[in-house]
Amino acid sequence: MNQVAAVVEKTFKEFLRDKMEIFWTFAVPLFFLIVLPLMFYVDAPKEVISNLKGGLTLTMVIFLIMTAGQANLPGSIASDKGRGLYLKMASMPIKPWKEALGRVLAVWIFSSIGAILVLLVGLIYGAKLSCGLIDALESLGFVLITFFASVGIGLTIAAFVKGESAATHTGVAITLLTYFLGGMVVSYSSLPALLQTFARIHPICSANASIVFLLEGEDFVGYNPLNTGQICFTIMSSLLIFIIGFALYSKFCWRKK
Amino acid sequence: MMYKRKTKLCATELVPPLYIANSIFLRKRDGKRMNAITIHNLQKNYGDDEVLKGVNLKIEEREFYALMGPNGSGKTTLASIIACTSLHSSGTVEIYGHNVVEEAKKVKKLIGYVPQENFSSLHLTGKENAIYFTRLFGFSKDEAKKIARDMLDKMGLFEDAEKRVSNYSGGMRKRLEVATALLPGVKILILDEPTTGLDPSARKNFLGLIKRVNEKGATVFFVTHIGEDAEIASRVGFMDKGKIVMDDEPERLRKRSGLKNVVNIETSIKNDRVCNVLKQFSDDDKILETEKGFKIYCQKPEEITPSIVKSLDKIGCKVTRIEAMPPSIEDVFFKLTEKPLRR
Numbered sequence: 001m002n003q004v005a006a007v008v009e010k011t012f013k014e015f016l017r018d019k020m021e022i023f024w025t026f027a028v029p030l031f032f033l034i035v036l037p038l039m040f041y042v043d044a045p046k047e048v049i050s051n052l053k054g055g056l057t058l059t060m061v062i063f064l065i066m067t068a069g070q071a072n073l074p075g076s077i078a079s080d081k082g083r084g085l086y087l088k089m090a091s092m093p094i095k096p097w098k099e100a101l102g103r104v105l106a107v108w109i110f111s112s113i114g115a116i117l118v119l120l121v122g123l124i125y126g127a128k129l130s131c132g133l134i135d136a137l138e139s140l141g142f143v144l145i146t147f148f149a150s151v152g153i154g155l156t157i158a159a160f161v162k163g164e165s166a167a168t169h170t171g172v173a174i175t176l177l178t179y180f181l182g183g184m185v186v187s188y189s190s191l192p193a194l195l196q197t198f199a200r201i202h203p204i205c206s207a208n209a210s211i212v213f214l215l216e217g218e219d220f221v222g223y224n225p226l227n228t229g230q231i232c233f234t235i236m237s238s239l240l241i242f243i244i245g246f247a248l249y250s251k252f253c254w255r256k257k
Numbered sequence: 258m259m260y261k262r263k264t265k266l267c268a269t270e271l272v273p274p275l276y277i278a279n280s281i282f283l284r285k286r287d288g289k290r291m292n293a294i295t296i297h298n299l300q301k302n303y304g305d306d307e308v309l310k311g312v313n314l315k316i317e318e319r320e321f322y323a324l325m326g327p328n329g330s331g332k333t334t335l336a337s338i339i340a341c342t343s344l345h346s347s348g349t350v351e352i353y354g355h356n357v358v359e360e361a362k363k364v365k366k367l368i369g370y371v372p373q374e375n376f377s378s379l380h381l382t383g384k385e386n387a388i389y390f391t392r393l394f395g396f397s398k399d400e401a402k403k404i405a406r407d408m409l410d411k412m413g414l415f416e417d418a419e420k421r422v423s424n425y426s427g428g429m430r431k432r433l434e435v436a437t438a439l440l441p442g443v444k445i446l447i448l449d450e451p452t453t454g455l456d457p458s459a460r461k462n463f464l465g466l467i468k469r470v471n472e473k474g475a476t477v478f479f480v481t482h483i484g485e486d487a488e489i490a491s492r493v494g495f496m497d498k499g500k501i502v503m504d505d506e507p508e509r510l511r512k513r514s515g516l517k518n519v520v521n522i523e524t525s526i527k528n529d530r531v532c533n534v535l536k537q538f539s540d541d542d543k544i545l546e547t548e549k550g551f552k553i554y555c556q557k558p559e560e561i562t563p564s565i566v567k568s569l570d571k572i573g574c575k576v577t578r579i580e581a582m583p584p585s586i587e588d589v590f591f592k593l594t595e596k597p598l599r600r
Contacts, residue, residue, distance in 0.1 A: 002395070002398065003393055006388075006401075017421075087342050088376040090342040092390070092394055257303075
């Protein structure tokens with residue numbers, strides 16, 4: 001575990017000390033959180049505004065986790081790959097899975113801090129979350145699902161995309177596409193049939209819908225994602241993406257010439 | 258049996274820092290040093306491209322072996338195979354008797370590899386980098402702190418240990434990276450072109466440090482295409498087209514080349530005409546282009562120097578500097594392989 005802890009410490013410090021990384025990971029969701037209500041909730045009835053802000057806050061938490069897993073993680077891996085760190089590590093007595101686990105845990109800590117920050121800003125900004133303890137715990141489970149899927153996608157990007165900038169931009173593009181096409185910014189009912197299917201199938205979109213459903217209610221989602229079939233599929237697909245990402249990372253980033 | 262047991266004791270488990278690498282334990286009974294690196298008929302192909310063509314090499318423990326060759330000769334590939342980061346196509350590589358493929362875990366505890374690239378993290382301090390790599394090697398956090406402190410001290414980085422690597426010079430960064438390879442238990446230091454990009458003063462300091470590390474007990478495998486770097490080695494190997502074509506002590510290589518003197522000529526212009534004129538003065542028609550002019554090889558430079566200046570003046574080329582000097586390893590390489598190390 002000492003090797004895993006060393007990787008966690010190193011990766012986390014790198015995240016914290018990279019000002020651009022902090023800015024883009026934390027600032028974009030906070031910016032959306034503050035600006036979107038000013039643009040779209042002006043005409044909304046006063047009694048639902050706090051719930052709308054609550055829904056937006058939760059979506060921004062998911063957005064932040066997606067950015068950390070899908071953009072920051074592959075960016076950091078690509079940067080290390082570019083400067084020959086994997087060559088050095090391949091000559092050392094450390095197993096790829098331990099190194100990968102360290103990186104994943106560092107992303108978890110980093111995105112948890114960001115998520116708490118977004119939640120706090122949202123609550124200060126007037127967001128209302130109507131939930132009990134059980135709903136909150138269930139929501140945490142869906143947050144975890146989002147995290148696993150995001151990290152799986154991030155590791156897959158890292159396995160194939162070379163260059164820090166290319167890997168980060170690929171991750172950002174996937175995050176934005178997921179956000180805009182998966183019913184996270186536009187209500188589910190106004191999505192075309194094809195994208196409604198996408199929103200139900202994609203584990204991150206589905207987990208986001210489940211969290212908002214649990215903490216804000218069905219009106220703020222547009223459908224009930226909490227049926228056995230969809231929950232099982234979301235969990236399974238998320239874990240599958242994570243395992244595939246982990247395997248691809250271990251195989252391609254650590255590949256011997 | 259006894260010999261094997263001694264090897265195992267020293268080679269695998271936690272032992273004091275490299276500097277105390279106790280070669281007494283690793284010596285064979287007859288007093289000869291044992292082989293730190295043994296390479297037999299090593300071949301490496303990338304598709305149809307044959308990069309290594311049957312390399313054979315034995316490096317004794319505590320030797321400072323410099324491997325020289327032009328770009329693309331296969332030096333880095335050979336270093337990466339020894340460092341367990343590349344797989345070979347056929348042949349065998351053993352580190353203290355352990356096969357690099359079958360016993361990679363044991364081998365990795367015996368080698369410290371510094372690849373060409375600067376792998377240290379710019380966002381971390383020198384100390385944090387050193388601790389990170391020490392922990393990756395398997396030491397606990399507390400042990401790593403002590404070891405890192407010791408390593409940084411020995412590499413002359415103690416004062417700058419708390420500075421971020423982004424504030425380090427090229428030479429400091431390279432020394433830090435060598436420090437991350439000098440972990441307790443490591444017996445072989447593999448350095449791949451470590452002086453590339455360093456200014457002359459930083460290079461000199463760096464080479465001095467590596468020499469001291471070698472004198473304190475480490476075996477050094479040093480890959481370079483810079484002749485001056487190889488001068489400090491106890492043995493130099495010349496690599497060309499995937500083969501080690503010659504391999505000996507620097508002085509003996511000089512003798513074998515038959516070179517006595519080199520005339521270094523710096524000229525105002527460099528073109529084929531100048532080259533053709535100078536060729537007439539070279540003992541064997543060989544001429545090496547340098548950054549500021551040319552080098553020719555001759556037995557009695559004092560006799561030809563005035564004629565060189567005169568002949569070049571006739572074709573409108575001024576000699577800005579001309580001097581006779583003893584041949585460098587780079588000259589020996591050129592003489593023996595007919596190829597310049599640097600283009």
